[in-house]
Amino acid sequence: MMSDLQNSPAVFAEECHAIILAGGSGTRLWPLSRNLLPKQLLVLGGDRTLLQQTVARVLEAFTSDKIWIVTNEEHAFEVRKQVSQIDHELESRVVAEPVSRNTLPAIMLGLDKVVGPNTQALAAVFPSDHLISNSLEWKQALEEASALAAKRRFVTFGVEPDHPETGYGYIALGESLGDNAFAVDGFVEKPDLNTAKSFVRDGNHLWNSGMFLFRVKDFLKQVARCQPRLWDWWLARERKPLIESYGQLSDISVDYGVVEKIDNIVAVKAGFQWDDLGSWEAMYRLGEKDEDGNVIQGDVLAMDCKNSLLISEGGKLAAVGVEDMIMVQTRDATLSCPMPHVQRVRDVVQALKSQGSQLVESHPTVVRPWGSYSVLEEGPHYKIKRIQVNSGARLSSQMHHHRSEHWVVVDGTAEVEVNNEPRILVENQSIDIPKAAQHRLANPGKVPLNIIEIQSGPYLEEDDIVRFEDVYGRVKK
Incomplete structure (x- = not known):
């Protein structure tokens, strides 16, 4: 057999x-x-x-x-x-x-x-x-x-x-x-x-x-x-x-x-x-360990640490004298947990959910079928994003009830349509998208398009999107 x-x-x-x-x-x-x-x-x-x-x-x-x-x-x-x-x-x-x-x-x-x-x-x-x-x-x-x-x-x-x-x-x-x-x-x-x-x-x-x-x-x-x-x-x-x-x-x-x-x-x-990689303890157990029994990934400085899992995907993680610990750092969150309490990570997630935290939903960088966006900074009534649109990709034709947007092209070529009026923008050019205006963004070029988007308004969440047409089938019937 x-x-x-x-x-x-x-x-x-x-x-x-x-x-x-x-x-x-x-x-x-x-x-x-x-x-x-x-x-x-x-x-x-x-x-x-x-x-x-x-x-x-x-x-x-x-x-x-x-x-x-x-x-x-x-x-x-x-x-x-x-x-x-x-x-x-x-x-x-x-x-x-x-x-x-x-x-x-x-x-x-x-x-x-x-x-x-x-x-x-x-x-x-x-x-x-x-x-x-x-x-x-x-x-x-x-x-x-x-x-x-x-x-x-x-x-x-x-x-x-x-x-x-x-x-x-x-x-x-x-x-x-x-x-x-x-x-x-x-x-x-x-x-x-x-x-x-x-x-x-x-x-x-x-x-x-x-x-x-x-x-x-x-x-x-x-x-x-x-x-x-x-x-x-x-x-x-x-x-x-x-x-x-x-x-x-x-x-x-x-x-x-x-x-x-x-x-x-x-x-x-x-x-x-x-x-089933069901916990950080499993990641530690299966990982490649150094001479002190540590599993280290990313930008980590470990001093006198033993038998610990230390991961950084956002900035320098410095750990001193920790033992039997799990420390995982991303750009927007850090987990520090003794190894015996690893199953309580579920409790952390549940607590964040009860607080309505977006840390449960997504990373600062969110992948979309057309490319990705990263939240650079946000506060009351404003949010700043870096948006990358893949070559030949096209976002949905959409509008927002509660926010206006300002786009600045960093590199690449942007094909922009606002209220059925098309424009081509290149590096260092910008455009305003008024609240409730129907608009669309596309990348007609051969290289990725990167823009900075500044949102302003009383409500800035992703569910304030009304789609009129979308090549990825996301228009709600």
Whole structure:
């Protein structure tokens, strides 16, 4: 089997489809990850994002026409860009949720693309934000799981724990079914430390990897039994697209909604190395350490520091005499946390949300399908941005109810339209955009366009945009 797997780039091309879940809220690796840039879209090691690593791995076992990537609307453009860099055909295989509704509705949205005349089709579900090595063993586990799923078993993948981890869910194993397969006795969600230690000792518990493989027809039957309201929504797909009523669905995970309610579950013990990079402690554990046990990235000055994770992506981070600490600095936020309290980063994010802080939503630099913008400074009734527009890109035709804008071209050529009057601006030229004026910005040149935008008005948030026309399909109906 091993040689067959090694020689086949698409082990499951005919009978199995892959659904990659690329949503996420960007809470556990804050402040590096944010709602608009969750961890799967970040480069956290090597030269590819976690999403790109996942896509490249899945392409070793599936052809591109059997792969679907489900994300949410806010991330769709960045996801399409990243997956197209791995395989350009995958750009058209991205499905966007209008709102985030957790893993079960997202899987159903992907299955809508899979279901067809082949009622025996299998589907594998993969999170996009996990780190996996030993791809040959990963493909072997898929081969074993597909054989079980063809016999109408719902298969999950478990990883043998090598340390007590309180941030992961666990699978309780039952009787052996031969080879690496076991009946599942139950699931334990994020145990306390003493319980996690006992799980490592007893050998009867595996980390829950969040990957599944099942026969589509059998899975849908379980959805009908366990989640009748979701099933009604699914049946309505024959009359209208699922996405039209997607926002009315409950926020529910596939584990809670289906997996924990069925009894024909099998766990395949994985032989590959796995980590979901669910905390800064995991980033430290997997990182390359210096002679003092520190993992250091970016512009960091460390003096007499030991066993710490020190990351800077904005300015100099100077740390003196710290031990067993996590210190992560971006341009607009800094996290300082003792290693044993790493799971409380979620509490930090929740506290910031309750304060209405934009630090949860985005970085100072925000990527858009046409380029990016960076907030340089802001205060009461004003905001200053640096806007970069890619060559040939075009922003939407839009207006603002509450702000006026002043644009200064730093370099490049700007094609500007204000109230249907076009103009060309070059370096050091400027233009005023009055409040409520319909306007548009484009870059007709061969090099990036950079402008400085000064906003003024009583309300300056991004939701004060009325779009009239947009090449990226962002006009609200």
